[in-house]
Amino acid sequence: MQKSxxxxxxxxxxxxxIGYLPENHRFPTYMTGRGxxxxxxxxxxxxxxxxxxxxxxxLELVGLPTWGDTRLGKYSKGxxxxxxxxxxxxxxxxxxxxxxxxxxxDPVGRRQIRDILEALEKKGVTIFLNSHLLVEVxxxxxxxxxxxxxxxxxxxxxxxxxxxxxxxxxxxNVPEILATELRARAKNVAQNNGSLxxxxxxxxxxxxxxxxxxxxxxxxxxxxxxxSTLEDVFMRTVGGK
Amino acid sequence: MENNxxxxxxxxxxxxxxxxxxxxxxxxxxxxxxxxxxxFFLLIVRIDVVQGAVATMTIFGKTGQAQDVEKxxxxxxxxxxxxxxxxxxxxxxxxSAGLIPTIFEPGRIELLLSKxxxxxxxxxGRYLGNLLxxxxxxxxxxxxxxxxxxxxxxVWTAGFIYSSLLTLFIFSVYLSVVLLVxxxxxxxxxxxxxTFASPLSA
Numbered sequence: 001m002q003k004s005x006x007x008x009x010x011x012x013x014x015x016x017x018i019g020y021l022p023e024n025h026r027f028p029t030y031m032t033g034r035g036x037x038x039x040x041x042x043x044x045x046x047x048x049x050x051x052x053x054x055x056x057x058x059l060e061l062v063g064l065p066t067w068g069d070t071r072l073g074k075y076s077k078g079x080x081x082x083x084x085x086x087x088x089x090x091x092x093x094x095x096x097x098x099x100x101x102x103x104x105x106d107p108v109g110r111r112q113i114r115d116i117l118e119a120l121e122k123k124g125v126t127i128f129l130n131s132h133l134l135v136e137v138x139x140x141x142x143x144x145x146x147x148x149x150x151x152x153x154x155x156x157x158x159x160x161x162x163x164x165x166x167x168x169x170x171x172x173n174v175p176e177i178l179a180t181e182l183r184a185r186a187k188n189v190a191q192n193n194g195s196l197x198x199x200x201x202x203x204x205x206x207x208x209x210x211x212x213x214x215x216x217x218x219x220x221x222x223x224x225x226x227x228s229t230l231e232d233v234f235m236r237t238v239g240g241k
Numbered sequence: 242m243e244n245n246x247x248x249x250x251x252x253x254x255x256x257x258x259x260x261x262x263x264x265x266x267x268x269x270x271x272x273x274x275x276x277x278x279x280x281f282f283l284l285i286v287r288i289d290v291v292q293g294a295v296a297t298m299t300i301f302g303k304t305g306q307a308q309d310v311e312k313x314x315x316x317x318x319x320x321x322x323x324x325x326x327x328x329x330x331x332x333x334x335x336x337s338a339g340l341i342p343t344i345f346e347p348g349r350i351e352l353l354l355s356k357x358x359x360x361x362x363x364x365x366g367r368y369l370g371n372l373l374x375x376x377x378x379x380x381x382x383x384x385x386x387x388x389x390x391x392x393x394x395x396v397w398t399a400g401f402i403y404s405s406l407l408t409l410f411i412f413s414v415y416l417s418v419v420l421l422v423x424x425x426x427x428x429x430x431x432x433x434x435x436t437f438a439s440p441l442s443a
Contacts, residue, residue: 015355022352043254045249
């Protein structure tokens with residue numbers, strides 16, 4: 001039996017503390033933004049007075065304060081996502097489940113959604129975000145789970161999963177003999193307009209490269225630890241390159 | 242508290258059904274047909290009553306023989322009730338078949354199911370809303386025609402009103418079939434076909 005907050009998920013009470021925004025949601029286009037929020041607020045058991053107070057607050061929060069009386073059929077995809085988020089927040093849930101909330105939203109809107117979610121997270125709301133936009137996930141989430149072929153293939157903190165990919169040293173005017181020696185130790189090498197960027201697996205190799213470059217008096221342009229992106233982690237996990 | 246919540250959710254589902262029926266022009270379609278029917282009777286039926294008997298009754302410009310007023314009105318009521326039953330039922334089932342399965346559309350049902358409302362409550366709320374949409378559209382012409390005949394003849398028989406209640410009851414049975422088929426197949430076309438076929442199989 002699936003359980004939510006200790007209750008059977010089929011029990012309506014189990015759904016009370018949950019706000020949900022599905023992927024490819026379809027709000028009735030005959031409703032206005034305000035009407036839609038009122039409808040789902042009423043279904044959530046909110047009384048008229050509370051809904052009347054809460055709806056303008058939410059429209060303001062998602063950046064649609066003047067769109068409340070416009071039919072949803074006239075909303076853009078990004079606006080529908082934002083009003084959808086307002087719908088999920090209408091009853092002030094403790095757990096927010098969002099499926100691709102940034103889908104179709106412009107960069108400004110994405111930033112706005114991220115800011116809203118961060119503010120909610122600070123208030124103690126648990127947010128479960130499902131997305132293929134891994135950059136968004138990396139920017140917002142603290143814990144991630146990668147699901148592959150219906151099973152959790154990897155799970156952990158974003159900072160831990162993306163940490164320790166290597167050490168990158170970038171220098172100019174590197175003599176060919178030294179470049180060959182560095183290539184032999186490097187994990188990855190990129191050459192561009194007289195600049196050589198070398199990625200090492202470990203700190204010892206990076207230190208040795210710095211010593212050699214300094215001996216040859218090659219100007220070092222950049223130096224630092226490189227993290228994996230979540231996309232790298234994802235690709236490694238699902239067996240891609 | 243719990244009763245208030247149930248009432249609140251039910252009224253939201255009912256109002257939503259009315260909104261959708263209005264947006265789909267179902268209410269306005271019925272309203273137009275009913276108004277046309279009322280105007281039709283208002284314009285073509287001319288009754289002159291003399292001392293409790295219908296002296297003349299004119300329809301389509303043809304004048305009939307004088308009859309007992311009450312008998313004549315009951316006959317007219319009966320004819321109209323039959324017309325309303327057959328055509329009204331046909332229109333009501335066609336209109337309702339589209340209203341029920343829409344809530345099962347992908348992207349819409351997920352939103353409804355995520356709310357703290359029992360599944361049967363969502364269905365029954367939609368059912369009730371649909372029934373009330375049709376009830377409004379049955380009672381509007383029936384009451385208007387009943388009042389029209391009453392004012393013109395002074396005969397206020399309740400049978401015509403009861404016939405509309407019976408029509409609504411029969412419709413509620415058909416709507417149950419629409420609902421069942423809508424749940425099973427999520428198709429307005431199949432819901433219509435099965436509903437019309439169900440009296441034949443019975």
